[in-house]
Amino acid sequence: MEVAVIGAGAAGLMAAYAAAKNGNKVTIFEKNEKSGKKIYITGKGRCNVTHDCAPDEFLQNVVNNHKFLTGAIYNFTPEDTVDFFESEGLRLKTERGARIFPASDKASDVTKCLEKACKKYNVIFKFNEKVLRINTLNSTMSGIITEKGEFCFNKVIVCTGGLSYPSTGSDGDGYIFAKSAGHNIVSPMPGLCGLDLRGDFYKALQGLTLKNVKLSVFFEEKKLREFFGEVLFTHFGISGPSVLSASSLINRLDLAKVRLSVDLKPALGDEQLNARLLRDFESNKNKSIFNCLKELLPVSMISEVLARSGIAEEKKVNTVTRNERQRLLTTVKNFDMLVLALRGFNEAIITSGGVDVKQINPKTMESKLVNGLYFCGEVLDVDAFTGGFNLQIAFSTGYAAGISIKD
Ligand SMILES: Cc1cc2nc3c(=O)[nH]c(=O)nc-3n(C[C@H](O)[C@H](O)[C@H](O)COP(=O)(O)OP(=O)(O)OC[C@H]3O[C@@H](n4cnc5c(N)ncnc54)[C@H](O)[C@@H]3O)c2cc1C
Structure with a gap:
């Protein structure tokens, strides 16, 4: 033949x-x-x-x-x-x-x-x-x-x-x-591609790679899947192995209904993270909350995490309220991001x-x-x-x- x-x-x-x-x-x-x-x-x-x-x-x-x-x-x-x-x-x-x-x-x-x-x-x-x-x-x-x-x-x-x-x-x-x-x-x-994000917070994070984080993908508030690994912030939004995988899951969905959420400390449960915060607060009582968080988070993320938690950067650790600490914990475990668009075919690994x-x-x-x-x-x-x-x-x-x- x-x-x-x-x-x-x-x-x-x-x-x-x-x-x-x-x-x-x-x-x-x-x-x-x-x-x-x-x-x-x-x-x-x-x-x-x-x-x-x-x-x-x-x-x-x-x-x-x-x-x-x-x-x-x-x-x-x-x-x-x-x-x-x-x-x-x-x-x-x-x-x-x-x-x-x-x-x-x-x-x-x-x-x-x-x-x-x-x-x-x-x-x-x-x-x-x-x-x-x-x-x-x-x-x-x-x-x-x-x-x-x-x-x-x-x-x-x-x-x-x-x-x-x-x-x-x-x-x-x-x-x-x-x-x-x-x-x-x-x-x-486009599949296995980076994602443009809404807002502009990522611009201050450009170049930062979060290692060993958990990325959860939600559609209409239903969790589709979670990925462990790296998330990389870029000039357009995010990329890196977990993000590439996430892009393939969401590329046929209405992106306006997609939410991505990073758990910055997946190895610590809520109680363990709370205990860790209390310990860090105790040993940094008189410092600003910004300086205190340097041991827990990458420095370039602290401003954004504090802004999302509604805590002023210069606030003294010993004046942080229980509610504020709770909001901080929630932000660290659920650093949410909204997707604007998929990167194009020129950058997508797969169709x-x-x-x-x-x-x-x-x-x-x-x-x-x-x-x-x-x-x-x-x-x-x-x-x-x-x-x-x-x-x-x-x-x-x-x-x-x-x-x-x-x-
Ligand atoms: C940057 C990058 C890295 C990747 N890394 C991996 C990896 O490590 N592992 C993995 O499993 N996958 C990887 N992939 C995905 C993988 O490469 C593709 O899924 C795979 O190559 C698809 O093979 P294919 O033969 O179907 O198509 P292609 O490899 O795209 O081949 C199609 C061929 O058809 C030819 N062609 C098209 N139209 C015509 C025409 N009209 N007449 C004649 N010829 C034509 C093209 O010139 C081309 O040579 C990667 C993809 C990219 C972009």
């Missing part, structure tokens, strides 16, 4: 490899001059290639459409990804948080390895060749039109990615192909939304509307938290499509 793969990213390379290994003649069309431009920047250039976990745990880290992904992840698991790379000669290592990287710390080695595996099965690479259109006839794939000509293909695997970091080549062409074949597109939104999975066969990634048309990777409406999950989704869906195509 002649197969066209559109896009030589993680999903496209894996789909091409699996289809070629299965005995098909595979041509991969890539508009860039080389494969894997996005892979190159993953994991800060080190590529967090997958996550060391069982499929069940994996699926808990999928934000949208984990049920759709269940079959693909069980059929090509994170362990299979590790076996694939190691058997193709790329040594991997597992780091803190079960994140798996190439032992060389070079993302480019991941692309080289995928390309080598494709070439072993004679995959033809067509670089600098943008696909402009897909052609269908009687609800069956008939071919593609590229910048260089028109080609007949009865099997076409679309692996064009989403909209994030468009400079890497993924700029939404896959949605156009999908729409032309009658598919619904779930509105693409949430895309080709509606209701119209895709979850076993094969084939369109339920057009025979011989497949969608894999980020172009689909699937996304996950950070930790190697998104590349694994690209590998598992690419593999599912490739391996399903046989004469």
Whole structure:
């Protein structure tokens, strides 16, 4: 069978490899001059290639459409990804948080390895060749039109990615192909991105990283989830690992109804924090409350915490009332922030939304509307938290499509 793969990213390379290994003649069309431009920047250039976990745990880290992904992840698991790379000669290592990287710390080695595996099965690479259109006839794939000509293909695997970091080549062409074949597109939104905040208090905190804090995400005052880790204040609002995860949870919601709340001292319960405040007050009786709090909080946060608690910075510790202490405690445990907007696709690690999975066969990634048309990777409406999950989704869906195509 002649197969066209559109896009030589993680999903496209894996789909091409699996289809070629299965005995098909595979041509991969890539508009860039080389494969894997996005892979190159993953994991800060080190590529967090997958996550060391069982499929069940994996699926808990999928934000949208984990049920759709269940079959693909069980059929090509994170362990299979590790076996694939190691058997193709790329040594991997597992780091803190079960994140798996190439032992060389070079993302480019991941692309080289995928390309080598494709070439072993004679995959033809067509670089600098943008696909402009897909052609269908009687609800069956008939071919593609590229910048260089028109080609007949009865099997076409679309692996064009989403909209994030468009400079890497993924700029939404896959949605156009999908729409032309009658598919619904779930509105693409930036995911795993920083958040613009309301107000301007964050400007005074710019550059501050809060470590080991708890970030709770509320929608209409219902807690959706909490994340432990770092929150980083920036010139626009907040970022950092917990915030990226939170952004993926809220990107389809009405942001005006979202509240984020940081517990600045998650290791201390209310009573323990109260006791700690009383101890600090006792040993700093004659100091200002601002100076007294320097041991408890980062200095740049104290003014904002005191303002929110309704306590003057210069107030002497021995005049702080019980009520004021209670308000201070409440602010430290619930430092609330309101979200103005998501940062844009230029900064988003992932696109949430895309080709509606209701119209895709979850076993094969084939369109339920057009025979011989497949969608894999980020172009689909699937996304996950950070930790190697998104590349694994690209590998598992690419593999599912490739391996399903046989004469
Ligand atoms: C900064 C950053 C860091 C990341 N780090 C990690 C990480 O460490 N671990 C992890 O799991 N995930 C990470 N991700 C997410 C991960 O990179 C993506 O989810 C994954 O690469 C998606 O793979 P894909 O093959 O679906 O799409 P892409 O990698 O976007 O590939 C799509 C390809 O299709 C090509 N293309 C598009 N349109 C056409 C067309 N019309 N004709 C021909 N070719 C076309 C593009 O040029 C591109 O090469 C990161 C993302 C970013 C932005």
